[in-house]
Amino acid sequence: MKKLFLPTLALGFLLASCGGSSGSKGELVGVKGKKWYPEKPYGMELIPRGSFVMGKAEEDQAKVLNAPTRTVTVRSFYMDDTEITNSEYRQFVEWVKDSVVRFELAKLSDQLGLTPADGGIGEYAFASADTTKISVYERYMLDNYSGLGPTGYEGRALNKDVDLIWDTSDYPDEYYVEVMDSLYLSEEETYNGQRTIDVEKLKYKYTWMDIESAARSKQSRRKDYIRQEELKIYPDTTVWIRDFQYSYNEPMHNDYFWHDAYSEYPVVGVNWRQAQAFCHWRTKFKNDDQKSRGKQFVNQFRLPTEAEWEYAARGGIEGGTYPWGGPYVISDTGCFMANFKPQRGDYAADNALYTVEAKSYEPNDYNLYNMAGNVAEWTNSSYDPGAYEYVSTMNPNAGSSQNRRKVIRGGSWKDVAYFLQVSTRDYEYQDSARSYVGFRTVQDYMGEEDSTQ
Known part of the structure; x- marks a missing residue:
């Protein structure tokens, strides 16, 4: 009886999930999805x-x-x-900077075995580190896909519920100091007492699918057309100097991207x-x-x-x-x-x-x-x-x-x-x-x- 019951159950599930006679009265009504309400993108015509x-x-x-x-x-x-304005592109840069800092804090927390319960840098541990509160799907993804990439931390979610601390006088512990120090320019590269983030470390990593190549190729493996990109995203401010010989454009180099006057x-x-x-x-x-x-x-x-x-x-x-x-x-x-x-x-x-x-x-x-x-x-x-x-x-x-x-x-x-x-x-x-x-x-x-x- 069990051998007959299971296929029958599966068939019933298939009919129900595909718009079977229940509700459709046997008519071709199509798959019902969510009601879609498009919206005009902000700032676009x-x-x-x-x-x-x-x-x-x-x-x-x-x-x-x-x-x-x-x-x-x-x-x-x-x-x-x-x-696209300086202000809008700065939003991109700030997002990348926030993500880079949080990743470095979470990575060191993981290496030290610290969790939010330990306080300090532990508060910035990967959000998926607490496996007692994650769903079955999240646990499956963590077990099967994290640690397979070049960093060993792919698939680990960043904890964005805790604000980052930028004031050096408020750093919570020496580990936090260590991470932040590694992301700023060294003392030899600073002047006028202003120490800034090393923009060379602000990298954005993403993947995309080369659909055109895939469509024109006889190969069928999807993974062959997934491309990975990782690049520095801070604008090259030296263009104001390099584009023009024997021309005084230092003020534009110094202020144009970051100053609110040019937002x-x-x-x-x-x-x-x-x-x-x-x-x-x-x-x-x-x-x-x-x-x-x-x-x-x-x-x-x-x-x-x-x-x-x-x-x-x-x-x-x-x-x-x-x-x-x-x-x-x-x-x-x-x-x-x-x-x-x-x-x-x-x-x-x-x-x-x-x-x-x-x-x-x-x-x-x-x-x-x-x-x-x-x-x-x-x-x-x-x-x-x-x-x-x-x-x-x-x-x-x-x-x-x-x-x-x-x-x-x-x-x-x-x-x-x-x-x-x-x-x-x-x-x-x-x-x-x-x-x-x-x-x-x-x-x-x-x-x-x-x-x-």
Whole structure:
């Protein structure tokens, strides 16, 4: 009887879990999931789907012949209304710093065999160290997956319920001092009595799946296409010195990223790989909150493709030279329309010397600020002069992991008007950081919340 009973029970469970006759009356009703209420991402604007003539419809003054016109179509997406600011990127840096410090404290606590009950550094022990209060699933993950990575601590959750202590006079014990001392610059590297965190140790580690390679390969093992990234994420502030020879830019090097006076200015000194890491973190940061509130995950934030960027920059104006249409860079009231270099040697004629605040000048018709000038912007596309000849006309993108040249768009504060044109293409190498290149992110559109619900 037992042998007959178990399969019958399993079959009953299968019918119930797959929408069997119970409740569906034998009809095909589909699998019932949670009600999904999408929301408009904070600080983003919806760019409606559409087609446009991509490329240089106007005269190609530089004669580079890399942007022949063709009609393409892009899907709907959200885009940041401004470039990512210093303040927003600092949120990323602070999150990484917090995680690095907590990991080092937890690691030493584990090595010393200390727990929260011991006080001091033990309060920062891994959250999964107390196995008396974890679920069956957490115990399974701990037993089977922790300790399999390079650090030996993969799978161990950080304890974020206890505040970190930054005031040296309040450090709880000598072990805490040891950890913090290892993360700060040595005394030989400090001056003016200011000792700071060693930014070389602020590394962000994440994994992603190379879906495009997986889709085009005959291999079927998923793990072969999971990529691991670990990189330093602090902006390179020395770009203000290295980008310009025989030029006094030390104040920008010293203050631009960290000082509150520049919080709403676009972040620079961030290379393409760091911009990608920021996108991954922003997705994780949002979805961690979604998970805590029992809500469905949002789709990923990412860099725009070259076609998406140009489509958004045009703001719905067909054949426009600039985001405001054009063909002039001065309004009918005599004011410059963007932050760029108007004349040889004259950077300040447009009322700006370097960058300006991200919400400066008038936005385009999609309510996007500084799609021309201020800082050029990274895109997700690789640069190939002949790309327009072979990319698809539907959501075109010349993405290639082998091509280290990545497209930047929009021109910057140090560029002449030609680079501000919505159709002008330029590039930088993916590991290059510049004082005139920043970025903004996009997110695929999946519908809007029904306000009547």
